[in-house]
Amino acid sequence: xxxxxxxxxxxxxxxxxxxxxxxxxxxxxxxxxxxxxxxxxxxxxxxxxxxxxxxxxxxxxxxxxxxxxxxxxxxxxxxxxxxxxxxxxxxxxxxxxxxxxxxxxxxxxxxxxxxxxxxxxxxxxxxxxxxxxxxxxxxxxxxxxxxxxxxxxxxxxxxxxxxxxxxxxxxxxxxxxx
Numbered sequence: 390x391x392x393x394x395x396x397x398x399x400x401x402x403x404x405x406x407x408x409x410x411x412x413x414x415x416x417x418x419x420x421x422x423x424x425x426x427x428x429x430x431x432x433x434x435x436x437x438x439x440x441x442x443x444x445x446x447x448x449x450x451x452x453x454x455x456x457x458x459x460x461x462x463x464x465x466x467x468x469x470x471x472x473x474x475x476x477x478x479x480x481x482x483x484x485x486x487x488x489x490x491x492x493x494x495x496x497x498x499x500x501x502x503x504x505x506x507x508x509x510x511x512x513x514x515x516x517x518x519x520x521x522x523x524x525x526x527x528x529x530x531x532x533x534x535x536x537x538x539x540x541x542x543x544x545x546x547x548x549x550x551x552x553x554x555x556x557x558x559x560x561x562x563x564x565x566x567x
Contacts, residue, residue: 452501459491460511467519476523488515 466484474480492511496503532538 448499448501452495452499453507455495456492456507456511459488463488463515475519
């Protein structure tokens with residue numbers, strides 16, 4: 390028999406392998422149970438829906454457990470940051486970005502969907518725990534008062550017809566300009 394050539398990008402098989410490693414052997418009994426039904430397992434909607442719900446719950450449970458590890462790593466990294474450095478982006482950008490990347494990558498690998506409620510909860514928790522006292526150091530700009538705003542809008546509108554009239558009047562002279 391000729392050796393089998395690999396087909397596709399291998400991304401799907403890598404994702405299945407990662408899921409299998411993450412879930413361990415908990416998926417094996419469910420697969421064996423479905424295989425025991427033979428043709429009926431593919432045509433029976435209740436069994437298929439039960440398998441889908443069970444797999445979905447396993448993925449959600451796995452994502453929940455792994456995101457807790459992301460959070461633990463973030464907390465450990467933030468323990469090295471002093472209180473005076475908590476609001477300096479150059480210091481906190483690495484742990485914060487790693488937390489976000491960890492949450493997003495896990496969701497991508499498990500095909501869970503990102504952003505999701507759990508990831509949002511961890512991001513909000515990080516802001517509440519570490520960054521709640523950070524304020525903007527530079528002045529926040531607001532819209533100008535209404536009378537100033539109207540003057541800034543109306544002045545160019547009134548100036549345009551005057552300039553058009555001036556150009557037309559100067560061009561009617563008929564003499565060539567040097």
